[in-house]
Amino acid sequence: MSRLRVGLIVNPCAGLGGAVALKGSDGVVDEALARGATPQAATRAAHALWAMRPLAAELALITGAGTLGDDAARAAGLAADVIYEGPARSTAKDTVQLARRLNTLRVDLLLFAGGDGTARDVADGVDETLPVLGIPAGVKMHSGVFATTPQAAGLLALAFLQSTARRVAPQEVMDLDEQAVRAGHVNPMLYGYLSVPEDPRLLQGRKVPAVAGDAVVAEAIAASVIEEMEPGVVYLIGPGSTTSAVKRALGGHASLLGVDAYLDRRLLASDATAAQLEDLVAHRPARALVTCIGGQGHIFGRGNQQFSGAVVRSLGRAGIRVLATPAKLQSLRGRPFIADLQDPEAASAVAGYVEVVSGYRSRAYYRCEAV
């Protein structure tokens, strides 16, 4: 019987800082432990694994020794294959190394327990196509790679492994400079993408993954948008999984993580800075195509700060369109989009309602809160 191979990485430092009022845990483990923090990640990982026990007989867990994952596996009553021994106090390097090894083994699914930092480390170690799912254990998770709860992560992993379709969708990995956050400057950038199992409940509320997944809808949105592109108008396309579908359809060497400008369906500028964008919109009619990035519904201010307040002011409400699949909108669970522009005049251009392209020739108007 061919077994289901699941990689497991636990970041023992994840989540240490929050409870003791340190924003995040990078570099402050000693301080956190001194303040009396207890490691949460292993417990959360164990909860997730516990939910996977119905598959125990077919499951082959592959992980690192001790706090890197074996402890959590034992706590959940599951046997694991240990393929990596780290030092007593493991670091980010160990996460990356273990991720690399699991990637080489082409595991069916890689589960990791941690936060945005751990997500970045995993992203460094794996190919884009390896299915990865985050067990939330960090302080604040902006990346879209996490399930809502550890238990939900286990259940989603279970459903994914048991399905024949094994649908995944690209989700953003965010790059927060935690020291900057601590110092009061929040500046999260988009770091990259991971392939994450599609949550069937977010797609259609049913137990089974859809035959036509979210990727197909994203392509339909892209087709619709491209069909309506007007000549002589510059289209500023931001990063994100849905907007990437437009870039792919248009071709050219578009950036993965930046804002690209297109004119008459050809790439004009790649990975433009805010200054370049401000210059572009000053001299031509322009439209911005953005999508929500990360798990909190941000359409501005997380990963696309190149859309500065000045750019948004120039574009105005009519110049901004959000591309979002119905599944993405559903994942917001009724919460509005967030536009974090730090610019009241720009904010008023998107506050209230924004126009969303949600399908082929289908639009929606969705609430947006803006600052």
Next chain:
Amino acid sequence: MTTSSPMDSGAAGAQPYIPNSVPAVKAEMLRVIGARSIDELYADIPPELRLSRPLDLPAPCRSEHQLKRHVESLLARNVPAGEALSFLGGGCYQHHVPAVCDEINGRSEFLTAYAGEPYDDAGRFQALFEYASMMGELLEMDVVSVPTFDGCQAAATAVRMAARHTRRNVVLVAGNVGRDKATVMANYGRADLEFREVRFDPATGLVDVGHLGRMLDHEVAGFYFDNPSYFGTLQSGLDIAAAVHAAGALLVVGVDPGSLGVIAPPGSYGADIVCGDLQALGMHMNYGGGQAGFIATQDDEALVMQYPSRLFGIAPTRVPGEYGFGDVAYSRTSFDKRENGNEYVGTAAALWGITAGVYLALMGPTGMREIGAGIMQRNAYAQKRLASIPGVTLPHAGQAHFKEFVVNFDRSGRTVGEINRGLRERGIFGGHDLSAAFPTLGQSALYSFTEVHTQSDIERLVEALTGEVAR
């Protein structure tokens, strides 16, 4: 007659259909809610939108007995086909409905169910799966839809499926398709499809295959014809299929499922999509309320993904040896994707699908063969007998027919309307008047003979027509 005041709601006594119309119960519920009156519950409806008078409706029949008398007095002014001798066809037919069919579709477990899960409504899912399976055997096809409204809708959807599948937008429709069906199809495609008519030969009632050949091009998504046609004629399909496929189009055929005990299913001569109406399989005519449509194809993933309707599949459960049912490829439907799904889907005619399954199970292969052969024999006999009446001709004599045929009265000098009026006086419902819809057929009527017609019924018609034609 009690008028309602704003604070107190209407009728003084309890109403049998409304348990909580008992005033004391209302009061208790209001107390729990924390409202002083029901009117408070309507607070969100602004006064200017509130109706300020009672609805102007007829006085009700409050007792069941009064209701029965009233409705029966209305129904008394209907002359049902069973009381007269009816030869009407044209898409709705008088067949015997086995008692078990009515018994099953009268069960309130089925009659009052709706959209429950495959768990609590397991019976409905299995009954519909079995209906689809039995239709699959009749049609020799692996995929059959949950029923749609009627055969006209089935045809309309089938050609849209062909258009989606081929990504072309021209649909050819045979001229010997009923006018209502052609209208429904054209309406359904009015936004984005172009319909072109392929002529039929008035001498035979069959599709003009030469004309079809000239109309097929790379823009055509599909060709639709009924077999038997609206005129009851049966036509060879092989050369039609060859021509249609050579043009890269799909062949879409409407069929009478009651004929398939003896007639080859269209898939066997090359039809890609088959559709039709289920009414003949166990539904009373109900003044047109017994109609239900079906669509069928082979189990080709690309074709399956074009269906707008629900498709029920079978699957095991977590208990070994147990099986259940559920929606196949649900993501293609508007239920899942709203405007991004195929067409739209909703309530249609599910109970008639279940009934058709019961009918087919009762009839079995032998029953279906016997009824089909018997109907063809009665029609052949009737043709011979009617043809012998002076003034009556059969324009499509010599063609094979299933359960109806065209009778022409031009030589009699009388119109179909006049003849039918005379027949009615004799207690007979003559064939449907085709003269308005098909002017090339002159004063013609469509006469249908099924298993309910005896030799003496046919002879009575012959005698009556002989008399009417001679007037």
Next chain:
Amino acid sequence: MSAGMQDISGFRFTDGRPNLRRYHQARWDEPVIFELSCPGERGVLVPEVEDQVAAAAGDPLAALPPDLRRAEPPRLPELSQNRVLRHYLRLSQQNLGADLNVDIGQGTCTMKYNPKINEQLARSPRMTELHPLQDADTVQGILDVIHRMEAVVREVSGMDAVSLQPRSGSHAIYANFAILRAHQEAAGTAGERDEVITTIFSHPSDAACAKLLGYRVITLYPDAAGYPDVEALRAALSPRTAALIITNPEDTGIFNSRIREFTDLVHAAGGLCIYDQANANGLLGITRAREAGFDMCHFNLHKTFGTPHACGGPAVGAIAVTGELARHLPGPRVVADGGRFRLEAAGAESIGKVAAFMGTASIVLRAYAWVMSLGAEGLREVAEVAVLNNNYMMTELVKIRGMSLPYAQGRRRIEQARYSWKQLADETGIHSDQIGIRAADFGVHYWTSHHPFVVPEPATVEPTESYSKADLDEFVDVMRQVAKEAYENPEHVRSAPHNCPVHAIDGSYFDDPDRWAITWRAYRRKLRAHRAGEAGTK
């Protein structure tokens, strides 16, 4: 001293409230009918052809073109009559019709009582044996019924003209969009006005039918309080607006008091307003489409007007339009002509036909009988009690741990409400659809929401006027019990159902082209192929 007597009722009730039922649905393990087949059995015999007829007719198959001769008999099952009956009766026992259960969990479906007298009347041969092409003189009764029911719908809606031809609610929505298109073609605006605005809470068919008829769909998401927002509407309106289609109250049960403002804005922009009145049950005699400013509306007779749902039809969707649009209605139409009724062919501007014949007249008859048993007062009572029942449910349901009623805080609802189990889901990992499946173990239906879910972990409950306070309490008790289990014994909820005819179904088959099987023949074929494949790899 005599022996004691047991208080039987004491086992069924606690403090006057019924205990939860030890419900178990029939589980017959009934095979698929093909597996019951016994070659040679006959279920019903067909009338034989008389000798003279057969002799004169000859072999009918001989006249057939060769490719039309059926080579092999169809492989239908062969069963004797009572075996067919038993099989389907058993299947019916595994089906939870509204007559049997407190069917308020199927929100928006309006699962009210279908009076049996109406069923009996409609099964009279003077309804069932009418051919739709019979001369009008011979069907004056049913034509009269259709005419009267059209008058009822005119009055209930306030509109000028009605058609009962569509065969369902969605079909009626389609017909209304066809009328919209016809209106635009007549006015010459078809090319320029190609956008239809709706809300995300509307029935999927509202959006889907618009798209089918060539319109682009613009969907408004709700504001924070759950209402469609006027500002969003203003943003969506443009010279390209053809129409707004909206439900009010929406499936959340919330009535948009500013609806007249909405319709005025749409008219000012040059569009028409279409009212999807699937949710009319709380409004009969209270408020109407006309006064709210609509140009078209529709009703589901199998919801609001008490005709049976029949597992999903046959049914009727009644459409009602203003006088200006009446010329576009489908035909033929029933016309009163000096005490008699006749059928008038559709005019040149009619959309033609949407259904065969006159639609589902047998359902129109049932709806008419329902209206006639109630009258104006009764219809108003229906609405008021439906609203009373719903608000009572709301009061009781929100007391359950883990359940909330999002939107419109502190405001009433009309005839249904959409709840959220988000708190329960976050705390227990149990999702709304799992609650529903466990609820089936207690003999009740349950429905989440149309897709996509905007309210997270939704449950939509519509009591209608047909259930008693005790029935409502029973449903609340079931919800409370399942929620309690979610917190205390989640595995039992997750592994549900336990008391239904079947257990958890392996849904992976349904989206896998290699394994989905929509007919028994497909299933057998694929099973053989899989077995051959497995044998090949050994």
